[in-house]
Amino acid sequence: MALKDKAARIDLSNIGALSTARGQVSKTAIGMHADALFRDEKVAAENIALKGMLEEFDGAKATKLMDPKIIKPSKWANRHEQSFSNEDFESLKKEIETSGGNIQPIKVRPSKSEAGTYELIFGHRRHRACLELGLDVLALVEDMDDATLFCQMDRENRERSALRPWETGTTYARALDEGLFPSARKLAEAASIDLSQLGKALALARLPADIVAAFPSPLDLQYRWAAQLTQALQKDPELILERAKTIHADNAKLKANQVLTRLLDGGGTVPPPPLQKVSFKGKDGQSGQIKFDSTKKTIVITLEDIDPKRFGEFEKAIKSLLC
Template sequence: MSVKDRMNMMKGILADNPSKKIPEAEASDGALMSTAPKKGTQTAPGGMLAFRSQLQQHEATVKSLEAKLAQYADGVRTIKLEASLVDESKWANRHSSSFDTAAFDRFKDEIAHAGGNIQPILVRPVASRYEVVFGHRRFKACKLLGLPVLAMIAEMSDEELFTLMDRENRERADLSPFEQGEMWRKAIDEGLFSSARQLASHVGVSNVHVTQCMSVARLPSFVLELFANPTEIQVRWAKAINDQLQADPELLTDRSAKIKALGKNFSSSKIFEMLVRDDKGSTKLHSSPLKHEGKVVGKISRGADGEVSVSIKPGFLSVAAFSNLEKLLADLIGK
């Protein structure tokens, strides 16, 4: 999203709350004063005149803000900040794995080659520090490179910050249910919204979608820690795991402990299968025959709990061959 598009996004929010400041706007500008109706009792004609006057002031304020935002859209006033003075937002939802990819390395190299981020991030002042509103990848890259970060500064409330971040994040092509659900979970747990339904109404998505994404983020910690990358957890997996948790929490806890004890880097899909498998069916996830000259002489199997077994009929494995097999398996273990 371009700076101009982001400023247009901010314009929509600031128009709803014109008392907030735009980047580096003059605090003394009368157009930025709040136009909220005054409390008190008035006669009907007087109240109507007051309301009309306040409405006109509000419209004037919005027009003033739009004019300033239009100026900033084409020539944004920015400042370079030391990365050490900037903090990630408490609503940030990018998983740490997103910064450990070849794509992010290339992105970081581009910023290093340019000597810093060309497109500014947006921050809000918090005491003597700053909090990122959007541009977390650019901020992260600059911080890792030891470079100052180019930023726009705007004062805003928690609700406005959350709204901007949510709109920005939902434009990401790689946004996972876990990341989106984690952001929404934090907003509800910290009291920004009273319920998933209220949050859904505020951000303009269905309550079902909010509930589904949050079902991934709210999986038990002992389940989430099994996945090297929780962003790979699908919504339908979360439903099956939560169903298992409701039906037999002890069984799910036991299975999670066994998977963790194996110390293996299973794929996300394999972990899901091991968590919700049906014990009434076969416990073998994989079994292949071992053949010699076209005849089956044994088999190798992998159980649902990750246990591997090899069986070979008598007379087909010499002492020397058995010794070589031991060495081969020893070399493979842990890889």
């Protein structure tokens, strides 16, 4: 039952009222004393009844309608701007508009830097929807420290509309960089996060800006790509970064998985022809041809009029290319 509905059940109209069943109030000293005792007993009984009713409110927290303009995003806000411009957000916004407001309250704390304003703990999408619709937002107000705010915000997002991997990673990285938690392990313990999943999220957040910019949106990055991209960067950072810059500069309409393939396997933004052929002639009349099949990823070398004694030379040359 809502708090305001519980409150409506309490009847305070008869507090202190004297019973008329006793007839006229006695004017004698003994009568006045008796009336006083009766009145005290009645008030005590009413207090006991009220105390029982109010026990229903134990632990309850009041909500209130607030102007969304006085509520500011937290410094730990973890929603990327693109999260407010997709179909899911538009659906939520339509639902709130139809209901005349958010049924599920957001949570805020009093601002520590600006009097009369509040800082969002969770409910960023509901708050943004009410702000854009010009509706008051139903909010629960509770003061708390930064670490508690961070953990509540993270749990709420995981239970409702989970953050995308890159959003999650940047949020965790910011918490560690600003010293909110002394280590990744302490962060995982406080927020009840799987440590290996936290590691993948942080790896995505630590990717160079050029790598992130190569994708259509940072929200497209996936947890399972973290190890692949990190290993590729460790092996040859200049090559991977150059590929990323080329992809971004070409502005090709590539899907996220296509970008990943180009970053890891190369080929630029234009795929090579499926079959390439190179023919050549030797100084003593020999001839040869090299065929490269990009679809099968195979190379076929055909040589004619080659002295068998030179086989070792060709073997050594080919091995040198592969080793």
